[in-house]
Amino acid sequence: MRKTQTPASGSATLTSPMSDRVVEVSGLRKIYKVHERQSGLGATVRSLVKRTFKEVQAVAGIDFAIERGEVVGFLGPNGAGKTTTLKMLSGLLYPTSGTATVLGYTPWDRRDEYLRRMTLLMGNRTQLVWDIPAADSFLVLKEIFRIDDKSYQRRFDDLVELLELQPLIHKPVRQLSLGERMKVEFAAGLLHAPEVVFLDEPTLGLDVSMQVRIRGFVRELNKRTGATVLLTSHYMDDIVALCKRVIVIHHGKLLYDGGLADLAERMAPYKLVAATLRDGAADADLSKYGEIVSRDAGRVTLRVPRAQAADQTARIVGELGPDLADLTLEDPAIEEVIDRVFSGDHPFGTPEREPVAAR
Amino acid sequence: MNLARIYRALLLAGFQQAAQYRIQSLLWMLFAIIRPVIFLAAWVAVAAAQGGDIGGYKVGDFAAYFVCMTFVSQLTMAWNSHEFEWEVNQGRLSAKLLRPLHPLHYSVVENLVFKLNTLPVLVVVLILISISFGAIYRTQPWHVIAFIPSVLLAAALLFTFNWVIASLAFWATRMRTANTLFQRASFVFAGQIAPIGLMPGWLQALSYALPFWYMMGAPTEILRGGVTVEQLPLILAGQAAWLVVTLFAFSWIWRRGVRAYSAVGA
Numbered sequence: 001m002r003k004t005q006t007p008a009s010g011s012a013t014l015t016s017p018m019s020d021r022v023v024e025v026s027g028l029r030k031i032y033k034v035h036e037r038q039s040g041l042g043a044t045v046r047s048l049v050k051r052t053f054k055e056v057q058a059v060a061g062i063d064f065a066i067e068r069g070e071v072v073g074f075l076g077p078n079g080a081g082k083t084t085t086l087k088m089l090s091g092l093l094y095p096t097s098g099t100a101t102v103l104g105y106t107p108w109d110r111r112d113e114y115l116r117r118m119t120l121l122m123g124n125r126t127q128l129v130w131d132i133p134a135a136d137s138f139l140v141l142k143e144i145f146r147i148d149d150k151s152y153q154r155r156f157d158d159l160v161e162l163l164e165l166q167p168l169i170h171k172p173v174r175q176l177s178l179g180e181r182m183k184v185e186f187a188a189g190l191l192h193a194p195e196v197v198f199l200d201e202p203t204l205g206l207d208v209s210m211q212v213r214i215r216g217f218v219r220e221l222n223k224r225t226g227a228t229v230l231l232t233s234h235y236m237d238d239i240v241a242l243c244k245r246v247i248v249i250h251h252g253k254l255l256y257d258g259g260l261a262d263l264a265e266r267m268a269p270y271k272l273v274a275a276t277l278r279d280g281a282a283d284a285d286l287s288k289y290g291e292i293v294s295r296d297a298g299r300v301t302l303r304v305p306r307a308q309a310a311d312q313t314a315r316i317v318g319e320l321g322p323d324l325a326d327l328t329l330e331d332p333a334i335e336e337v338i339d340r341v342f343s344g345d346h347p348f349g350t351p352e353r354e355p356v357a358a359r
Numbered sequence: 360m361n362l363a364r365i366y367r368a369l370l371l372a373g374f375q376q377a378a379q380y381r382i383q384s385l386l387w388m389l390f391a392i393i394r395p396v397i398f399l400a401a402w403v404a405v406a407a408a409q410g411g412d413i414g415g416y417k418v419g420d421f422a423a424y425f426v427c428m429t430f431v432s433q434l435t436m437a438w439n440s441h442e443f444e445w446e447v448n449q450g451r452l453s454a455k456l457l458r459p460l461h462p463l464h465y466s467v468v469e470n471l472v473f474k475l476n477t478l479p480v481l482v483v484v485l486i487l488i489s490i491s492f493g494a495i496y497r498t499q500p501w502h503v504i505a506f507i508p509s510v511l512l513a514a515a516l517l518f519t520f521n522w523v524i525a526s527l528a529f530w531a532t533r534m535r536t537a538n539t540l541f542q543r544a545s546f547v548f549a550g551q552i553a554p555i556g557l558m559p560g561w562l563q564a565l566s567y568a569l570p571f572w573y574m575m576g577a578p579t580e581i582l583r584g585g586v587t588v589e590q591l592p593l594i595l596a597g598q599a600a601w602l603v604v605t606l607f608a609f610s611w612i613w614r615r616g617v618r619a620y621s622a623v624g625a
Contacts, residue, residue: 032621087453090457091456091457092453092456092457092620093620093621094618108618110456110617112459113459115457115458115459116459119457120453120457122453126454127454127455127457129372129376131375131376131379131380132372132375136372136375137372139368139371139372140365140368140369140372141458142368143361143364143365143367143368143369144365144368144458144459144460145458145459146361146459
């Protein structure tokens with residue numbers, strides 16, 4: 001609760017809906033102790049006597065908050081700490097230090113009331129019994145999550161319709177393909193209508209059309225139920241399709257938290273100018289306007305510092321006018337931006353420096 | 360009761376699942392009774408060679424003891440610790456931990472399903488063995504009544520103890536050693552090798568103090584009628600006491616274990 005009140009809005013703040021934070025994370029850290037052992041017989045024998053442990057910091061103190069109904073993308077390369085964070089938020093892992101509350105609960109207390117209101121869906125995880133049809137597993141989940149008959153029937157029908165489960169639901173789970181199983185797992189994890197949904201790589205290993213459908217489903221879920229979604233994915237398409245806001249972590253630290261659109265601006269302080277030249281001028285030298293990224297027949301792509309993008313574009317139009325067939329100004333592809341950040345060749349947080357010249 | 364509804368649903372799913380493994384379950388059960396039957400045959404042979412009596416146990420008593428022991432060990436059997444190590448190391452426990460139901464309940468149901476599924480065949484097999492070895496039961500009607508709480512206590516005790524061992528998997532990647540140790544100890548002290556009454560005094564005393572005999576030996580002796588009315592309350596009290604201790608140990612180790620759980624893999 002924030003106590004700051006201005007006189008003008010003093011009484012209003014008491015009744016107006018406060019910012020409805022569903023997830024609040026502060027200083028969250030997780031250090032794994034990993035038993036270290038070299039290969040070979042000697043090392044094995046030594047490790048029996050003296051075990052050496054290495055501490056691995058998976059999450060190095062992160063802070064963020066998520067409002068009710070948001071769909072937030074959680075980005076980072078393998079080992080960045082995304083999954084560890086999700087596991088802490090869903091109560092599977094105890095943090096080394098820091099705090100988190102989700103829906104007002106401390107996740108790792110693993111209170112039943114909390115577990116009934118959230119879900120963690122993992123792309124490579126199975127929670128259904130393999131030997132029986134999913135519909136029968138659902139009936140078990142219905143009782144475990146204490147879902148009343150009416151709500152159950154409604155959600156069951158909804159999920160069957162949205163995910164097109166009708167042909168799958170009565171087959172033993174082991175007979176389903178990976179994509180089919182994933183859809184059924186989704187349904188299983190959502191029967192209790194969780195208010196918070198943690199999705200870890202929901203489209204991992206699925207073919208493109210199935211990825212698209214899962215995406216559509218998550219969007220629909222958020223729209224219909226107002227569920228808050230925190231999603232990790234390797235596929236930028238997932239993030240672009242679903243999330244207005246992204247949180248980027250790298251080496252367990254928070255690199256960026258904000259709009260997806262601003263991410264490109266913050267992380268890629270340049271724009272791409274693509275000029276298509278008419279046949280007669282195909283060889284014109286454009287290097288004075290910016291760094292040439294590619295040249296393909298008459299089409300030249302230039303990397304121009306963001307601040308100069310407008311001026312340079314105007315210059316190109318002014319000086320090459322009649323020779324230009326087409327001219328576009330765009331942001332670099334988000335994958336490329338992210339890739340540059342993670343590969344470490346981008347001085348993150350100092351967009352004013354001139355990365356074009358620095359390269 | 361909500362838990363009753365959960366159990367009903369779990370049992371339904373469990374029986375449905377087990378239906379596909381009926382033959383496998385029966386074979387597993389039959390394999391499990393080979394060992395006690397071998398001991399039965401051996402002791403019957405030894406007793407016969409010694410003139411039909413060892414320490415007050417007649418040939419028919421040995422037969423009855425091992426038939427009852429086989430029955431009890433099937434009814435009290437718990438195998439969770441074998442699977443649990445795998446569940447922890449593969450991260451499969453995670454899915455269970457994410458549900459508002461203690462993971463223990465799933466294995467209670469699995470345990471019940473297996474036992475109920477194999478019970479009819481087990482009883483038939485044991486009756487045949489009983490007849491062919493000429494077992495003599497000294498069982499009174501009150502023994503049969505007393506057997507029910509005793510075997511339930513024994514099953515609960517062995518099950519909980521098994522979970523204590525299973526929980527070691529949270530720390531040790533290989534907890535099989537602990538499991539093996541438990542198997543060996545219960546082999547001697549639970550009366551699987553021979554009735555405790557035949558052991559040297561100090562070993563007998565030790566067996567009555569340790570929990571193992573209360574997991575198998577106690578209900579076995581009650582069922583074959585080897586227990587007096589005066590001994591009965593003591594035996595049941597011993598079983599209950601060890602169950603309480605084990606339950607506390609489990610809840611203590613489990614709470615710490617879940618904290619140490621690293622949810623690897625997934």
